[in-house]
Amino acid sequence: MNHRKNVLIAAALLVSIAVIGIVAGRCAPSAPKGRRGGVGVSDLAVASQAVYVPPGDLDTYYLFASGGHSGQIYIYGIPSMRHLGTIPVFTPYPATGYGFDDDSKAMLGNMSWGDVHHPALSETNGDYDGRWLFVNEMGGRIARIDLRDFKVKQIFGPMANVSGNHASAFVTPNSDYVFGASRFSIPVAKGTVAPIEQYATVYKGIISAVKIDKATGTMSQGFQILMPPFDFDLADAGKQASDGWVFFSSYNTERATGKLETTASQRDRDYIAAVNWKAAEAALAKGAGDVIGGVKVLDPKKVPGIVYLMPCGKSPHGVDVSPDGKYIIGSGKLQGVTTAFNFEKLQTAINAKNFTGDEDGIPVVKYEAIKDAEVPVGLGPLHTQFGPDGYAYTSLFVDSAIAKWKLGTWQVVDKIPMSYSIGHLTAAEGDTVSPDGKYLVGLNKLSHGRHLSVGPSQPESSQLVDISEEKMKLLMDAFTEPEPHYAQIIKADKIKPIEVYPKEENKHPLAIWDVKDAGITRQGGKALVKVVLVRSTITPTVIEVNQGETVTIALTNIEQTTDELHGFGLLDYNFNIVVDPGETKTVTFVASKPGVFPYYCTNFCSALHQEMQGYLIVKPKA
Amino acid sequence: MSTIPAMFERTTRYLELPLNTRSRVLLFIAALLLGTTFLFPLWNMTMFAPQYPNGLRLDIYGFKFVGGNNGQDAKEINLLNHYIGMRELTAENFTEFKWIPFVIGAMALLCLRAAFIGKNSYLVDVTVLYGYFAVFSLWSFGHKLYTYGHELSPTAAVKVQPFMPPMFGYQKIANFEIYSYPAAASYAMAAAMLILLVALGWNIREVRRLSLTELRDLT
Numbered sequence: 001m002n003h004r005k006n007v008l009i010a011a012a013l014l015v016s017i018a019v020i021g022i023v024a025g026r027c028a029p030s031a032p033k034g035r036r037g038g039v040g041v042s043d044l045a046v047a048s049q050a051v052y053v054p055p056g057d058l059d060t061y062y063l064f065a066s067g068g069h070s071g072q073i074y075i076y077g078i079p080s081m082r083h084l085g086t087i088p089v090f091t092p093y094p095a096t097g098y099g100f101d102d103d104s105k106a107m108l109g110n111m112s113w114g115d116v117h118h119p120a121l122s123e124t125n126g127d128y129d130g131r132w133l134f135v136n137e138m139g140g141r142i143a144r145i146d147l148r149d150f151k152v153k154q155i156f157g158p159m160a161n162v163s164g165n166h167a168s169a170f171v172t173p174n175s176d177y178v179f180g181a182s183r184f185s186i187p188v189a190k191g192t193v194a195p196i197e198q199y200a201t202v203y204k205g206i207i208s209a210v211k212i213d214k215a216t217g218t219m220s221q222g223f224q225i226l227m228p229p230f231d232f233d234l235a236d237a238g239k240q241a242s243d244g245w246v247f248f249s250s251y252n253t254e255r256a257t258g259k260l261e262t263t264a265s266q267r268d269r270d271y272i273a274a275v276n277w278k279a280a281e282a283a284l285a286k287g288a289g290d291v292i293g294g295v296k297v298l299d300p301k302k303v304p305g306i307v308y309l310m311p312c313g314k315s316p317h318g319v320d321v322s323p324d325g326k327y328i329i330g331s332g333k334l335q336g337v338t339t340a341f342n343f344e345k346l347q348t349a350i351n352a353k354n355f356t357g358d359e360d361g362i363p364v365v366k367y368e369a370i371k372d373a374e375v376p377v378g379l380g381p382l383h384t385q386f387g388p389d390g391y392a393y394t395s396l397f398v399d400s401a402i403a404k405w406k407l408g409t410w411q412v413v414d415k416i417p418m419s420y421s422i423g424h425l426t427a428a429e430g431d432t433v434s435p436d437g438k439y440l441v442g443l444n445k446l447s448h449g450r451h452l453s454v455g456p457s458q459p460e461s462s463q464l465v466d467i468s469e470e471k472m473k474l475l476m477d478a479f480t481e482p483e484p485h486y487a488q489i490i491k492a493d494k495i496k497p498i499e500v501y502p503k504e505e506n507k508h509p510l511a512i513w514d515v516k517d518a519g520i521t522r523q524g525g526k527a528l529v530k531v532v533l534v535r536s537t538i539t540p541t542v543i544e545v546n547q548g549e550t551v552t553i554a555l556t557n558i559e560q561t562t563d564e565l566h567g568f569g570l571l572d573y574n575f576n577i578v579v580d581p582g583e584t585k586t587v588t589f590v591a592s593k594p595g596v597f598p599y600y601c602t603n604f605c606s607a608l609h610q611e612m613q614g615y616l617i618v619k620p621k622a
Numbered sequence: 623m624s625t626i627p628a629m630f631e632r633t634t635r636y637l638e639l640p641l642n643t644r645s646r647v648l649l650f651i652a653a654l655l656l657g658t659t660f661l662f663p664l665w666n667m668t669m670f671a672p673q674y675p676n677g678l679r680l681d682i683y684g685f686k687f688v689g690g691n692n693g694q695d696a697k698e699i700n701l702l703n704h705y706i707g708m709r710e711l712t713a714e715n716f717t718e719f720k721w722i723p724f725v726i727g728a729m730a731l732l733c734l735r736a737a738f739i740g741k742n743s744y745l746v747d748v749t750v751l752y753g754y755f756a757v758f759s760l761w762s763f764g765h766k767l768y769t770y771g772h773e774l775s776p777t778a779a780v781k782v783q784p785f786m787p788p789m790f791g792y793q794k795i796a797n798f799e800i801y802s803y804p805a806a807a808s809y810a811m812a813a814a815m816l817i818l819l820v821a822l823g824w825n826i827r828e829v830r831r832l833s834l835t836e837l838r839d840l841t
Contacts, residue, residue, distance in 0.1 A: 535701055560694050561701075607705065608779055 042474040050466060051476045053080040061428055061489050063441060064119050064133055065462070068483035071114040073135060073145065078428070078439050078489060081464055081478035089135050089143045089152050090114025097567065097578030098152075101585040102552075107155050114139055118169055118234070118486040122217070126173035126239040126433035130494035132217045134178045136168030142178055142210060144217050147495050149580075156219040160293030161188045161206045167232040167248050171212070173239045173433070177222060177277060180208040181248050185229030189293030200255035203229040206297070207248060209277060223284050224297045225275065225307060228360045229255050231264070232273075234318050234383075239433050240325035242343045244278035247328050251315040253359070264315070265334060269367065271309040271359075272319050272330050274346060280306040301361030308350055309359060311367040312339055318383035318424075322392070322407055323433050327372065331381035331394060337374040338381040338394050340410065345370045373410040377403035382423060383486075385430035387437040387467055393430075395422040395442065402442055402465070404472055416472040418463055420446040426487040427467065436491065440465045440472070443484045451479050460484060499562040501582030508584035510554035515539045526550045533557045533566035533579055536608035538601060544617045547594045556584040567602030570616060578603050594620035628834055635837040636829040637743040645745055646737045648821040652748075653733035655814040659684050659726055662806035665763070667787075669699070669798045680711075681805065684722040687711055707778025709770055718762060725755055733818075742825055749818040756815055764789050 053059055059077030067074055071091030075084045091113050092099025099108050114137030122132040133145040140158035142165075145151065159165065159180060168180030185203040187194040194202040204226055211222035230250035238245035253270040256263030280298055283289070288303045289296035300307045312330035320329045328341040349370050355363040380398030387393070390407045400421050404414040424443045428436035447461035459479040466473040503513065512518060512530045518539040520529045527549050532539045533556065545551050557566050557579040568577045572593065579585050601612035641649070663681035670677045678699055679690030689696025700710050713719055729752050736744035772784040785795060788802040
């Protein structure tokens with residue numbers, strides 16, 4: 001009897017557990033209820049019209065996106081979001097021959113990649129002037145791309161004293177300086193060693209001001225500012241009302257080491273460093289500064305009045321100055337508000353010495369005295385760009401969205417989901433004194449599911465948004481190579497590139513323009529071969545050298561027609577040179593291997609492109 | 623007059639008379655028009671292809687070629703022509719560039735000579751010589767086009783049938799659509815021819831009007 005009752009009770013328990021389990025399982029949500037959260041959809045009729053650029057027509061804006069650790073810059077057209085080209089900067093690129101000829105190889109030094117972060121277009125009076133694009137990389141270099149021919153003309157650095165040049169490249173409104181700052185604090189000058197326990201006192205952060213020659217764009221090291229070991233993240237130059245200042249966001253003002261994700265996130269507020277670069281320049285002219293690592297470095301303790309610290313919560317990532325220069329927007333990536341600081345109030349506070357303390361002698365300004373508002377934009381605010389009518393757009397990494405709000409009223413008027421996890425965003429001419437509005441591109445970190453799967457290595461997502469009306473509209477998903485950190489959008493008619501190097505401009509000493517002048521000469525054990533490239537022959541068609549000789553081949557593409565590029569690939573010697581119309585390039589190598597080696601035009605040029613070839617004969621040592 | 627000797631005598635006597643003012647003015651204008659040929663092209667050829675949507679232009683002056691696009695078109699045309707074995711368009715291959723300007727200059731001088739110190743016979747000389755020159759130049763142009771299109775190098779990479787490039791009008795050759803038309807200077811030359819013919823025509827009417835006795839009196 002008892003036995004049977006026990007079995008019945010056990011059976012009832014098992015059945016009820018099973019029933020509860022089944023019911024509970026059915027009730028648990030397998031997908032978020034309601035609208036498919038966190039995903040943007042577009043209105044077909046509106047969007048397709050807006051982004052379609054008919055065959056033969058041209059886009060109206062250029063988008064220059066950083067290529068991240070690819071070391072390149074990607075060019076897109078807006079609104080079609082078509083990838084128009086890639087400018088190789090810190091990485092060799094055989095498609096255009098970059099990094100194989102003598103000049104570009106020398107520019108790259110012995111480095112084969114760079115981690116590009118933020119491109120910056122040159123400015124005049126706070127507006128893009130279409131002359132140059134400055135590009136930073138984490139190793140401490142800044143490159144200048146000439147927008148006349150879209151080529152890298154100078155790679156400056158690696159800069160002394162700066163470790164991890166993250167807060168870069170940012171230009172002042174008249175392209176006086178391009179700034180960089182360290183993400184990693186180290187003892188300076190580079191090469192100095194100190195134990196990690198001395199991080200808070202001996203390790204230093206550096207803000208670096210690189211001077212730009214207004215006429216040629218040539219960069220030279222201006223000066224640096226010695227900072228406490230804060231991690232500098234981003235910057236923006238003041239303009240109009242705040243011209244003469246530059247603002248750097250920083251985190252790990254805890255001066256922590258070890259497991260930074262915890263130790264560097266303890267303080268409620270870190271700092272935005274407000275740097276008066278005009279005052280720093282003046283102090284430098286008067287002889288201030290010590291030489292560290294070969295550069296004049298100003299110590300704010302010795303040179304007061306050049307740096308002030310603005311408290312900003314929490315671990316601020318982006319700092320962006322409004323078009324009129326009156327507001328400085330700081331976004332703490334670990335909070336839900338974006339802070340709007342008032343520049344005029346900052347000046348008042350500084351003059352009144354309204355400070356709450358100091359860091360290594362740098363005054364910390366009272367937060368309440370300089371902030372105008374904390375805008376409730378959403379979770380994980382990062383960067384802010386601007387429209388022409390007082391609107392600001394802030395990217396929200398955690399919310400995976402963009403919030404649109406108004407300067408002055410501090411009201412959030414719209415939010416649009418981004419797929420997924422937006423980092424930076426860029427609006428048309430959005431960091432100038434006169435943003436265009438119209439278009440905004442969200443540069444997202446995750447793209448899974450939005451495109452045909454291409455395996456584990458995913459492309460990045462760039463979403464084009466129409467911001468011409470109060471409500472933002474998603475227009476298009478575009479996908480880029482890894483991985484744009486930031487981008488610049490400029491009106492297409494501000495850039496007027498050439499497509500042919502005019503013959504008169506080619507001042508290369510080894511340039512030749514007639515096949516009669518092609519051939520080999522020898523001087524002091526070195527062979528010099530002058531080569532003419534023109535449809536559809538490489539002259540000379542045979543080059544004879546001796547094993548062990550150092551050979552320099554100077555190639556001139558004598559075409560003057562657009563799109564008539566020629567290549568020079570020498571198999572077995574591992575190089576591919578591509579020469580644009582009217583250009584001369586050289587390549588130097590040692591003919592170490594004897595034999596007969598073909599060279600041929602690699603870049604398609606004409607109906608008889610396959611016939612464009614020759615032989616390099618390396619005669620063996622006797 | 624009815625007899626042939628009379629006709630010849632009338633003609634001969636008329637030709638000895640000095641030119642009237644109307645003829646002189648017309649001759650002067652003709653000389654000026656000839657002068658403009660040194661400033662403007664004689665002929666223009668423009669070619670279009672899918673790869674060249676803006677076209678390649680070639681302006682032919684009496685003494686030089688000028689390619690469109692700052693001279694680049696002429697270089698491009700030569701580059702393309704070498705694939706089919708066509709001779710290069712260079713000054714060395716065009717002796718016309720030596721004698722055309724010379725002859726035009728001489729014609730202009732003859733017109734001026736007639737205009738200032740001329741007898742009626744000078745007008746006849748100039749008109750006939752000029753007419754001969756015009757016909758000869760047109761023939762020469764056509765002949766040049768013919769030889770260029772027919773004397774193709776046997777080692778050319780691309781073999782095309784020998785062809786006659788268009789002298790006037792439209793023609794499609796391979797992927798190129800070619801338009802060939804006279805340009806400003808040719809119109810000026812045609813106008814000069816017309817003026818001389820008109821002047822001559824007026825003079826012929828005058829000699830018909832005058833009687834043999836009147837002519838004997840005048841000379």
